[in-house]
Amino acid sequence: MANLPDESLIVVKNLCKSFEDGEVLNNISINIKEGDLVSLIGPSGCGKSTFLRCLNCLELLDSGCIRIGDVELSRDGIEQRPDENMLSAAHQMRSEVGMVFQGYNNLFPHKTVLQNVMLAPLVVKKMPAGEARGIALGLLKKVGLEGAANKYPSTLSGGESQRAAIARALAMNPRVMLYDEPTSALDPELVGEVLQVMKDLDSEGMTQIIVTHEMKFARDASDYIVFIDRGEIVEYDDGDILFTNPRNSRTREFLRHFTGTAVNY
Numbered sequence: 001m002a003n004l005p006d007e008s009l010i011v012v013k014n015l016c017k018s019f020e021d022g023e024v025l026n027n028i029s030i031n032i033k034e035g036d037l038v039s040l041i042g043p044s045g046c047g048k049s050t051f052l053r054c055l056n057c058l059e060l061l062d063s064g065c066i067r068i069g070d071v072e073l074s075r076d077g078i079e080q081r082p083d084e085n086m087l088s089a090a091h092q093m094r095s096e097v098g099m100v101f102q103g104y105n106n107l108f109p110h111k112t113v114l115q116n117v118m119l120a121p122l123v124v125k126k127m128p129a130g131e132a133r134g135i136a137l138g139l140l141k142k143v144g145l146e147g148a149a150n151k152y153p154s155t156l157s158g159g160e161s162q163r164a165a166i167a168r169a170l171a172m173n174p175r176v177m178l179y180d181e182p183t184s185a186l187d188p189e190l191v192g193e194v195l196q197v198m199k200d201l202d203s204e205g206m207t208q209i210i211v212t213h214e215m216k217f218a219r220d221a222s223d224y225i226v227f228i229d230r231g232e233i234v235e236y237d238d239g240d241i242l243f244t245n246p247r248n249s250r251t252r253e254f255l256r257h258f259t260g261t262a263v264n265y
């Protein structure tokens with residue numbers, strides 16, 4: 001794969017991943033261009049989280065290939081023991097990727113929001129404190145939390161916590177942001193402020209992949225939507241096409257459950 005010219009920032013080829021209970025991801029292949037905002041949708045248990053976790057190497061793929069920027073990770077099968085090269089690629093890949101989860105993003109409770117955002121640049125990148133502080137303050141402004149810099153995580157709303165988690169991930173200057181249902185645990189009135197941050201990042205050219213059930217956001221804000229079912233990419237398309245004229249009956253069946261929300265949001 002390394003020999004093929006490819007403009008994509010992210011290339012996934014024939015990614016397979018199983019757990020003890022069986023196969024979870026079956027031959028996933030997808031290319032994502034720099035600056036794209038991609039929504040992943042699909043029924044519970046279809047493998048969406050596992051896919052994101054493979055992209056940031058929280059899980060090691062069984063076989064296939066992932067390339068993000070210049071970092072490439074490939075494996076022939078679980079018989080191939082992860083060697084030093086593979087582990088080093090996984091480590092590098094993780095540093096290219098920022099990730100935000102549904103909740104429990106583990107902001108340190110005894111540190112302020114600002115200190116939380118500064119922490120990884122200070123510790124991992126050994127950045128001077130003044131520089132880390134400047135970057136963190138800029139990021140807090142970007143996510144609309146400039147007024148919360150000195151607050152402690154327990155005093156934040158759910159939406160503020162998620163925005164702080166986004167700022168903290170951005171502080172490591174990732175090339176890609178991954179979000180696993182970042183708004184699913186939020187009260188409805190707080191969802192919009194988190195999604196707005198992603199829209200703003202999109203307009204700045206950040207590459208983003210979001211697992212979401214916010215169908216209106218997926219349709220309106222994404223460059224395209226990927227529908228996953230039973231560990232396979234069934235269909236991917238522009239939101240308007242996917243919602244109005246899905247090609248696959250499985251996509252149609254899944255989206256039927258969301259017709260109400262898609263209209264109402």
Ligand code: ADP
Pocket residue numbers: 019020021024042043044045046047048049050051
């Ligand atoms: P989704 O995010 O689409 O709901 P997941 O990727 O979380 O789906 O899970 C897909 C399948 O993989 C589920 O059957 C789940 O039980 C299984 N699974 C996920 N993570 C693990 C794990 N660490 N160990 C064993 N099974 C797992």
Ligand code: MG
Pocket residue numbers: 048049050180
């Ligand atoms: Mg999940």
